[in-house]
Amino acid sequence: MLFSILGAVAILVLWEVLSLYVNRAIMASPAETAVALARLAWGSTLWVQLLITLKRLVIGLAVGAGVGLIMGVLAGLDERARSFFEPVRWVGMTIPAVILVGLSMLWFGLGDFTVIFMVALIVIPTVYINTLSGIQGVDGRLVEMGRVYRFSRRLLLTEIYAPGMAMPVMAGLTLATGLGVRAVVLAEVLGAMSGIGHAFTRAMSLLEAPEMFAWVVVLLALMAVIEFGVLRPLKRRVTRWRKVPQ
Amino acid sequence: MIRLEHVTKRFDSLEVFRDLSLHVADNQIVGVVGPSGSGKTTLLKLVAGMVQADEGTIAVDPGAIGYVFQEPRLLPWRTSLDNVAATLRARGWEKTEARERAAAWIERVGLKGFEDYHPAELSGGMAQRVSIARAFAVDPRVLLLDEPFSNVDLALKDSLMEILQRIIREGQTTVMYVTHDLTEALRLADRIVEITPERRLRELDLSDRRAVAAEWLSASLGKL
Numbered sequence: 058m059l060f061s062i063l064g065a066v067a068i069l070v071l072w073e074v075l076s077l078y079v080n081r082a083i084m085a086s087p088a089e090t091a092v093a094l095a096r097l098a099w100g101s102t103l104w105v106q107l108l109i110t111l112k113r114l115v116i117g118l119a120v121g122a123g124v125g126l127i128m129g130v131l132a133g134l135d136e137r138a139r140s141f142f143e144p145v146r147w148v149g150m151t152i153p154a155v156i157l158v159g160l161s162m163l164w165f166g167l168g169d170f171t172v173i174f175m176v177a178l179i180v181i182p183t184v185y186i187n188t189l190s191g192i193q194g195v196d197g198r199l200v201e202m203g204r205v206y207r208f209s210r211r212l213l214l215t216e217i218y219a220p221g222m223a224m225p226v227m228a229g230l231t232l233a234t235g236l237g238v239r240a241v242v243l244a245e246v247l248g249a250m251s252g253i254g255h256a257f258t259r260a261m262s263l264l265e266a267p268e269m270f271a272w273v274v275v276l277l278a279l280m281a282v283i284e285f286g287v288l289r290p291l292k293r294r295v296t297r298w299r300k301v302p303q
Numbered sequence: 304m305i306r307l308e309h310v311t312k313r314f315d316s317l318e319v320f321r322d323l324s325l326h327v328a329d330n331q332i333v334g335v336v337g338p339s340g341s342g343k344t345t346l347l348k349l350v351a352g353m354v355q356a357d358e359g360t361i362a363v364d365p366g367a368i369g370y371v372f373q374e375p376r377l378l379p380w381r382t383s384l385d386n387v388a389a390t391l392r393a394r395g396w397e398k399t400e401a402r403e404r405a406a407a408w409i410e411r412v413g414l415k416g417f418e419d420y421h422p423a424e425l426s427g428g429m430a431q432r433v434s435i436a437r438a439f440a441v442d443p444r445v446l447l448l449d450e451p452f453s454n455v456d457l458a459l460k461d462s463l464m465e466i467l468q469r470i471i472r473e474g475q476t477t478v479m480y481v482t483h484d485l486t487e488a489l490r491l492a493d494r495i496v497e498i499t500p501e502r503r504l505r506e507l508d509l510s511d512r513r514a515v516a517a518e519w520l521s522a523s524l525g526k527l
């Protein structure tokens with residue numbers, strides 16, 4: 058904890074020092090950024106843009122994680138599904154994000170759908186791979202036990218598979234959220250007329266350095282809220298039984 | 304009733320059984336002894352349907368199978384009580400009744416007070432007893448025990464064997480009981496089959512149990 062605080066302070070100090078030596082038009086100091094941030098928050102701009110981005114992120118993540126999870130479970134249970142998904146996964150992981158944005162802009166125009174589509178596509182392979190490795194890591198001896206005692210499919214899923222794969226799936230969702238935030242911003246920078254990414258581009262083209270940095274801070278804050286407010290508590294919940302020594 | 308006829312089982316190139324036949328009548332208790340790696344666990348798995356025979360047929364009474372695995376095989380994320388209850392729910396018990404019955408069995412195996420412990424918080428012998436409670440609680444028609452008492456002390460072993468004998472008397476249970484300890488098998492079993500190092504089944508003559516035990520004990524004593 059102490060060293061995490063020191064690390065954060067180090068970033069602030071470095072930022073301050075840099076801002077002293079770099080041209081004002083392209084680099085704002087922490088203080089200027091704070092002022093710009095307060096101004097954005099005082100009006101409605103910050104909240105409107107934040108909500109737009111959050112909505113896209115959440116829908117894109119939900120769709121992408123849902124598809125990735127289902128694909129991962131199918132692939133984990135059936136060799137044929139795994140082979141079938143392998144090329145899909147490979148293509149999904151290999152195509153650069155920028156190209157995906159470009160294509161979806163061409164196909165769907167600027168706006169919500171393009172951004173959501175992007176986020177979902179970017180997230181699917183990561184969730185898929187982690188789900189697959191999670192289901193493959195489930196202790197086969199426990200599954201055998203469940204079969205001998207005639208566990209129904211549902212019981213096998215809720216008592217053995219789901220808790221057995223909770224850790225890697227949570228890791229996948231955490232990675233996916235980080236990817237999703239990057240994807241949503243990239244897509245908004247290139248393919249939308251609203252949202253945090255677009256607001257950042259606008260500030261940049263106007264050489265409004267404090268506002269640019271303010272939007273970056275907003276993004277970091279958004280990520281922090283998701284990580285500490287949602288992902289960590291969720292992870293603690295699904296792995297509560299692990300608190301006991303192994 | 305358990306009936307294996309001309310069963311052959313291979314793991315890749317390793318032939319564990321060839322043309323093995325064994326009939327266990329209703330409510331009979333058969334002890335299975337044999338050296339490590341001779342195929343005792345494989346025999347139980349064949350009966351439970353966990354592995355498939357390459358040749359031959361295996362018929363087992365329909366109804367619940369209780370299986371005490373060689374290791375406890377508990378759900379690490381469930382308490383000892385819920386480990387037993389989950390299996391009862393699989394057999395169609397309602398949640399509350401399942402928990403009540405599970406609690407009663409946890410108590411019978413001497414674990415009262417440890418209902419809310421997770422497997423990682425239990426000793427090896429305690430986890431083994433949860434596994435025993437789980438197997439007994441389902442009212443098994445066929446009970447398969449793979450060295451169930453290997454991890455518990457003598458006093459506890461006695462009391463668990465008494466419970467076992469009682470449920471066998473009360474219920475309609477056919478038992479296959481794997482052990483390294485011939486005297487243990489002699490106490491419980493109606494019949495004892497030995498898997499020889501050549502992987503043949505040899506039925507022991509139990510007309511004089513004391514003699515069998517004496518012979519086995521003196522063989523071990525001779526090594527002292």
Ligand SMILES: Nc1ncnc2c1ncn2[C@@H]1O[C@H](COP(=O)(O)OP(=O)(O)OP(=O)(O)O)[C@@H](O)[C@H]1O
Pocket residue numbers: 314317319337338339340341342343344345346373
């Ligand atoms: N799943 C498996 N795949 C390949 N070989 C196996 C498998 N299970 C068992 N075997 C082999 O079958 C033989 C019998 O194993 P088994 O576990 O039945 O022995 P056991 O009599 O129960 O031994 P122990 O007393 O040590 O538990 C061993 O040689 C083992 O290597």
Ligand SMILES: [Mg+2]
Pocket residue numbers: 343344345373449
């Ligand atoms: Mg064995």
